[in-house]
Amino acid sequence: MDESRKQFEESWLRRGGESSDLIRYPENHHEIGSGDIGGQYVMDDVQGHWQTWQASRAAIEIELQKPKKGPLPGDYHIGYDSGAESQYESDVEAIRAAGIKVKE
Structure with a gap:
């Protein structure tokens, strides 16, 4: 389950919803019409709230400053990696998992 859906479902339960409200159709489920x-959630009300939740997250876009290439201040070992690039990628992944866009 992605992080955004997990947060939505936790929020639903905190606000008094029932866990039985969160039943979803199986993947690849088709209905005529x-x-x-x-x-999707079986209950239309829950599905509507989920779509609103997704839209609210989609409206947010974060711009992160990419780390500069090359040695950073304090880099004193030859071949020392500050970890800034891998931290940046980790941050981007976590933000996207929460359903929020990261500006490229």
Whole structure:
């Protein structure tokens, strides 16, 4: 389960929703007139809230400053990697997992 859906479901339960509200259709589930509804919540109310949750996250976009290439101040060993690049990638991954866009 992605981080955004996990946060949504935790929020739903905190606000008084029931765990039975969070039942979803199986992946690749089709219904006549609706098409592919796999993964959607069975309850229309919950599905509507989930779509609103996703839209609110999609409206947010974060711009992170990419680390500079080459030695950084304090880099004193030849071949020393400050870890800034790998930390940047880790940060981007965590932000995207929460359903928020990162400006490229």
